[in-house]
Structure formats: C-alpha cells, structure tokens
Amino acid sequence: xxxxxxxxxxxxxxxxxxxxxxxxxxxxxxxxxxxxxxxxxxxxxxxxxxxxxxxxxxxxxxxxxxxxxxxxxxxxxxxxxxxxxxxxxxxxxxxxxxxxx
Amino acid sequence: xxxxxxxxxxxxxxxxxxxxxxxxxxxxxxxxxxxxxxxxxxxxxxxxxxxxxxxxxxxxxxxxxxxxxxxxxxxxxxxxxxxxxxxxxxxxxxxxxxxxxxxxxxxxxxx
Amino acid sequence: xxxxxxxxxxxxxxxxxxxxxxxxxxxxxxxxxxxxxxxxxxxxxxxxxxxxxxxxxxxxxxxxxxxxxxxxxxxxxxxxxxxxxxxxxxxxxxxxxxxxxxxxxxxxxxxxxxxxxxx
Numbered sequence: 067x068x069x070x071x072x073x074x075x076x077x078x079x080x081x082x083x084x085x086x087x088x089x090x091x092x093x094x095x096x097x098x099x100x101x102x103x104x105x106x107x108x109x110x111x112x113x114x115x116x117x118x119x120x121x122x123x124x125x126x127x128x129x130x131x132x133x134x135x136x137x138x139x140x141x142x143x144x145x146x147x148x149x150x151x152x153x154x155x156x157x158x159x160x161x162x163x164x165x166x167x
Numbered sequence: 168x169x170x171x172x173x174x175x176x177x178x179x180x181x182x183x184x185x186x187x188x189x190x191x192x193x194x195x196x197x198x199x200x201x202x203x204x205x206x207x208x209x210x211x212x213x214x215x216x217x218x219x220x221x222x223x224x225x226x227x228x229x230x231x232x233x234x235x236x237x238x239x240x241x242x243x244x245x246x247x248x249x250x251x252x253x254x255x256x257x258x259x260x261x262x263x264x265x266x267x268x269x270x271x272x273x274x275x276x277x278x
Numbered sequence: 279x280x281x282x283x284x285x286x287x288x289x290x291x292x293x294x295x296x297x298x299x300x301x302x303x304x305x306x307x308x309x310x311x312x313x314x315x316x317x318x319x320x321x322x323x324x325x326x327x328x329x330x331x332x333x334x335x336x337x338x339x340x341x342x343x344x345x346x347x348x349x350x351x352x353x354x355x356x357x358x359x360x361x362x363x364x365x366x367x368x369x370x371x372x373x374x375x376x377x378x379x380x381x382x383x384x385x386x387x388x389x390x391x392x393x394x395x396x397x
Contacts (some may be wrong), residue, residue, distance in 0.1 A: 084289070162392065164286075165358075226349075233350070
C-alpha cells in the first residue's frame, strides 16, 4: 500500500528528511512543503539524495513554498510542482498519508 | 489503630471516588471504599486487589479490562483471569471498580 | 477486520509530550484489540534506554508504562537499527523486546499497514 510522505521541515536542521528517505518505498510519493523545500537547494546532499530516488517515486513540491524560497525554476526535472488543490488530489491518490509532523 | 470502620468521607478522593494519594491506601481503606459500593470483600476479591497493586508497582498505570484479564490470568491462572469471574466479583466493571478499591488511579484507556 | 495502524514514535522520552502521546495511542488501541504496531525511530529510540529515573521530573514513568504494551496486546514492537546505532544503544540493552529493522524492513513494515501516524 503506497504512502504519500509529507515533509515540512528543513533537511539541514532536522532528521525527518533522512529518516523519511530510509522508510520511503518504491511506489511511495514525497511531497515537500514549507522548509522541506530547501531540500531542493542545488549542490547539496539532500538535493543529490532526491535526484537518486528511484524513478517510480513521485516527487511533489508545493508551488507557493517553492517560489517563496527562491527555488522556482531550479527544481529537478522529476519534481512536479503543485498548488493546494493538487496537494489534496495527491493525498487522495495514495492508500495512506504519512505526515512527518 | 482501632477496629472502627473507616469513614469514606475522611478519605481524599477525586470526583469519581478514586484515592487522590496512592499512599493513603490500606486494607481498611479498601474495605471502606468497598462498603461504599455495596461490596463485601472476600479472599477472592483480595487476591485480585493485591495483583492489581503489583501491576501498578511494575507498570505505573491502571490496566484497562483486557490487560487486566490477561495479567490476572498470568498471575493467578485462567480460572481467575477471565472476564466472567472478574465481572462477577466487581459488579461488571472490573477495571474501574477493582482499580478504585486497590487505590489506583482511574484507568484512562477504558470505556 | 479493523484497519491496521503503525505508530512511529520519534521523540526522546523527556523532551516533550510526543513520546507519551504515541504510547497512549498504542495503549488505547491495544485495549480495544486493534491491530497496532509501534516503531521507535530517530530520538524515539531513547525511550528504550534502561535505567531511566524520571522521578524528579514529576511525570509518569514512561519506561514502566512502555513495558505494559505486551499486556495491552501491543506485541508488534520495532526499532530502527540506524537510529539505535547512531545513538550508541545496543540491541540487547533495551527495556522492551523489539524487532530491529534495517531500511528494507522499515519499508515493508510501512507498506504492510493500512494507516500510519508519525509523532
């Protein structure tokens, strides 16, 4: 049963990102919002880790948070940029949602 | 100490009739609380109350019904650790009533 | 059949309310015979350290409460090997019998449950 993981903390100051990648299944999805968007910062270990995820893992990024952090147009090609309705749709597409509160 | 029955009014209880201070518990307190519930404590009650107090010493919480049954079965055997026996002894609500008489806090994970 | 729940407990025992909340959720579910599993992850593995003496903190003894989990019917207990190793916790010193999982085991565990709550 595939899981959509919601991350909202910066991978540079918090362990959630690393632990989430450890639990992430091949058919799971990863949705970055809030400070978790900093994981897309080019030239960093979190960004590299995201690029290396199996192609079957969907990578979603919340548009408003991406833009606010100056990272629009710098996201990897595999990332899908979504708005809030897209956020809701994504949650419904997976069997369960794991929010890394 | 004298043999006069303890007055439940003299005990510090919470709104549901549970002892506020676990250290206040004595067998006489248990008897007073039982009288309050219209219950006359027999040896078969006491062995459950003693087991419950041991449970609390070990786990620092009051068991809900299911874990109570399981624990009594481990401690005293399956003829004691079953819901029929415990319901009969404690008026159908063993987790709540036995915890009250044993001087434990009200179980939190219990209907 | 009730839906199965995996609770992921990732906060250290005495740093806030989350470890307690995860445990209360597990105990409540277990008391109602729901299929519940509990995974200790990240700082959550510090909950499994033996010899915790929280008396002076005037809080309920989490370690003692944790040991009641099997009696509450919660016997599916897991810990993340990476979290244990990076925190210097040896498997044979823990206060609960947990199954220790590597990344593939963690993924299978998550996949096998209907719902997941990370606290």
